[in-house]
Amino acid sequence: MKAIIYSDNGGPEVLRLVDREVPEPGPGEVRVRVAVSGVNPTDWKTRAGATNPKQFPEVTPHLDGAGTIDAVGAGVDDSRVGQRVWVLMAAAGRPTGTAAEFTVVPAGQAVPLGEASFDVGAALGVxxxxxxxxxxxxxxxxxxxxxxxxxxxxxxxxxxxxxxxxxxxxxxxxxxxxxxxxxxxxxxxxxxxxxxxxxxxxxxxxxxxxxxxxxxxxxxxxxxxxxxxxxxxxxxxxxxxxxxxxxxxxxxxxxxxxxxxxxxxxxxxxxxxxxxTVGVQAITAGIEDVAAAVADGALPVGEEHGLPLVRFPLDRTGEAHQAVENGTVGKVLVEI
Missing domain, CATH: 3.40.50.720 (NAD(P)-binding Rossmann-like Domain)
Incomplete structure (x- = not known):
């Protein structure tokens, strides 16, 4: 699979497009074929080393994204395969964020998206x-x-x-x-x-x-x-x-x-x-309530809904980071 990685903290130039093996989901996990990855300020700050020390030798960035579950690990209902989902906190304490063709996350961090677009899903999360x-x-x-x-x-x-x-x-x-x-x-x-x-x-x-x-x-x-x-x-x-x-x-x-x-x-x-560090209870409540708002159609995106979408392809993820760091108005998305 194609993935963006960095091995050292630094500017956007440390991001590299590489080929990696498709990851396998472990117990309680799902694998998501990512359609759109969302970029947040915390993503470039983490890459730059401005928040916490880098935890892994190689990191694929980005907490948020949206796509389709294509495999599940032990203990996860097989019926979830094929489900459209939004992904949250993918790279939090893990080396496998959403700036890749596939990512693996705990099943609870891949939330059913229903009929909402992948753009909406990638803009949720953080x-x-x-x-x-x-x-x-x-x-x-x-x-x-x-x-x-x-x-x-x-x-x-x-x-x-x-x-x-x-x-x-x-x-x-x-x-x-x-x-x-x-x-x-x-x-x-x-x-x-x-x-x-x-x-x-x-x-x-x-x-x-x-x-x-x-x-x-x-x-x-x-x-x-x-x-x-x-x-x-x-x-x-x-x-x-x-x-x-x-x-x-x-x-x-x-x-x-x-x-x-x-x-x-x-x-x-x-x-x-x-x-x-907000805690499991607050995150769980947020996921449930945000999912309900999405189902009600209350969280649309796009300039006509007040959030312009600024798009970059995967191989220009460094430019996407720079756009967020520079304060680009709207939501920066990386299309996988």
Missing amino acids: PALTAHRALTVAEDGPGRLQPGALDGKVVLAAGGAGAVGHAAIQLARWAGATVISTVSGPEKAALATAAGAHHVVNYRAGDPAAEIRGLAPEGVDIVAEVALGANLALDLAVLKTRGTIATYANDGGQPVELDVRQNMNLNSRFQFLVLY
Whole structure:
């Protein structure tokens, strides 16, 4: 099979296209013929050695993807062969990610996709599960998502044109929330609106805090935050008492300084999150709820749905990594 591998950490140039034996699934595992591989920021950061040390002599990158199960290991029902699936966390603690013609994962990490496209499947994984976690950690909010779960709640999705922001908008809308998204300009505003945001606020113009307060006079219940250092003052200015800021990144790297008294008075809650250590219970809940949203048609992709798709062939995976690192708007996909 064709696969992308790297043997040393470094820039995109360490990625190589090679021929490798088709892997065999072990007990409790399935083998997936990958159709589309999704690229996330964590993929290039892991390749670069910016997160954790490389665990294996050779690594095929990428956590997310979609394809068709073509073989199962012992203990897995044979009826799963031929099933269209989305794959999550493929390269987490394993050397075999989705940037290859085949990948092997535990059966629970290959989730039935139904009639949704492989593009949708490859765009789920990290973004959708991260968004799900952000929307289910509030003290006064639901622990699971379904239609009606966020009725009466106001969600602020920072950076609504990004992959996680896009998923947060879609999942919050599906669950019944009023969704506000902050963006940096009109093009991204159009994407956040297409994703389903009820209101879009340009944080670079006018008084965004006053604008958000005008839309949500009692304040925002949950903030799904991508740039905590840069956006903290705005978040706290619009946060409802007992509200939650769920942060999954700190884009821009601006230091975070907390006014303790301000947060005491708000009884605010900060939830920091990363999927690698979120725990089995949270991952399982996310998989089940995201799968239900997919079945309802609530997580479409493409520019008309607020998430442009940027495609690369397998032999240009290095360019796909560079595109993500450079902040390309939309979802970067590698077509196998």
